[in-house]
Amino acid sequence: DAMVIQNPRYQVTQFGKPVTLSCSQTLNHNVMYWYQQKSSQAPKLLFHYYDKDFNNEADTPDNFQSRRPNTSFCFLDIRSPGLGDAAMYLCATSRLGSGALGAQYFGPGTRLTVL
Amino acid sequence: AQKITQTQPGMFVQEKEAVTLDCTYDTSDPSYGLFWYKQPSSGEMIFLIYQGSYDQQNATEGRYSLNFQKARKSANLVISASQLGDSAMYFCAMNRPGDYKLSFGAGTTVTVRA
Numbered sequence: 230d231a232m233v234i235q236n237p238r239y240q241v242t243q244f245g246k247p248v249t250l251s252c253s254q255t256l257n258h259n260v261m262y263w264y265q266q267k268s269s270q271a272p273k274l275l276f277h278y279y280d281k282d283f284n285n286e287a288d289t290p291d292n293f294q295s296r297r298p299n300t301s302f303c304f305l306d307i308r309s310p311g312l313g314d315a316a317m318y319l320c321a322t323s324r325l326g327s328g329a330l331g332a333q334y335f336g337p338g339t340r341l342t343v344l
Numbered sequence: 345a346q347k348i349t350q351t352q353p354g355m356f357v358q359e360k361e362a363v364t365l366d367c368t369y370d371t372s373d374p375s376y377g378l379f380w381y382k383q384p385s386s387g388e389m390i391f392l393i394y395q396g397s398y399d400q401q402n403a404t405e406g407r408y409s410l411n412f413q414k415a416r417k418s419a420n421l422v423i424s425a426s427q428l429g430d431s432a433m434y435f436c437a438m439n440r441p442g443d444y445k446l447s448f449g450a451g452t453t454v455t456v457r458a
Contacts, residue, residue: 260444271435271448272389279444317387327441328377328396335381335389 232256233336235320241342242310250305250339252320261303262333263295264319272319278303279325307341315343346371348436348449356455357426364411365421365452367436375441378419380410383451384432392434395419423454431456 233254242248252261260279264272276285278297292314294306307314317340321333347370357363369378378395395403395410403410411420423430433453437446 262445269433269451269453271450274445277445319387319389321389323444325444329394331377331439331444332379332391332394333389333444333446334391338387340387 233320233322233334235318235336235339237339238337239340239342241344242307243344244312245309248307248310248341250307250318250320250341252303252305252336253301254320254322254336255301256322256334257300258322258334259300259325260323261297262321262323263293263303263305264321265314266317266319266338275305310341310343312343315341317341346373346376346438346440346447348438348447350436350449350452352452353450354453354455356457357423357430359428359456359458360425362422362424363426363454365423365434365436365454367419367421367449369417369419369436369438371417371438371440373440377439377441378410378412379437379439379446380408380419380421381435381437382430382432383435384429389435393421426454426456428456428458430454 262277263275266272275289296304317338320336323333349368376397380392382390393405409422433451435451436449
C-alpha cells in the first residue's frame with residue numbers, strides 16, 4: 230500500500246542534544262510538509278518542499294532545519310531541542326493539484342520528548 | 345487571509361446516532377477547497393472528505409457527508425451511524441487553488457459512547 234512512513238514513532242532526547250526525525254513516502258508526491266503539533270492543538274506548518282524547493286514558514290525557529298535528498302525522503306533536524314520543542318511531529322505529502330487531488334496525506338507522526 | 349473556526353471543543357454522541365461538527369470559514373477568495381481530517385489518539389491525520397467552493401453538490405464519502413452552505417460560509421461534517429472507532433479529534437481545513445498549504449481550525453473532539 231502506498232503510504233507515508235515516519236521513524237521513529239517515539240523519540241526521547243536530552244535538552245540541547247540534536248535529533249533527526251525521518252519521513253519517507255511511496256506516493257510519489259511532489260510536495261512534502263513538516264508540521265509540529267502540541268497537545269489538543271491544530272498542526273502548525275514548519276516548512277514544506279515542492280520537489281527540491283524549500284519553503285520555510287516565517288515563524289519557524291532557526292533551530293529547525295530540513296533536508297530532502299530525493300523525492301521519497303525528508304528529514305527534520307532539531308539542532309538544539311528545548312523543552313518547548315516536545316511535541317508530535319507530523320510529515321505529510323501531497324500532489325501539486327487542485328481540488329481533492331491536492332489533499333495532504335499524513336504519516337503516523339513522531340512523538341518527541343525532551344528531558 | 346483565510347480563517348477556519350470550529351466552535352465545539354468537544355462532543356459526546358451515542359453509538360449509531362448521527363453527529364454534526366460545525367466549521368465556518370472566512371476568505372475573500374472566490375475559489376477555495378475545504379477538507380476534513382480525523383485524528384485518532386494514535387496521532388495520524390486521516391483525510392476524510394473534500395468540498396470545492398464551486399461544487400454544486402454536497403460531498404459524501406461513505407458515512408461522512410459535508411453540509412456545504414456557501415452563503416453562510418459553513419462546511420459542517422455529518423457523521424452518520426456513529427461507531428466507537430469514530431472517537432477522535434476532527435479538523436476542518438481549507439486552501440486556495442495554487443496554494444497547497446492548509447489552514448486548520450482548532451479541532452473538535454468527538455467521543456462515541458456505547
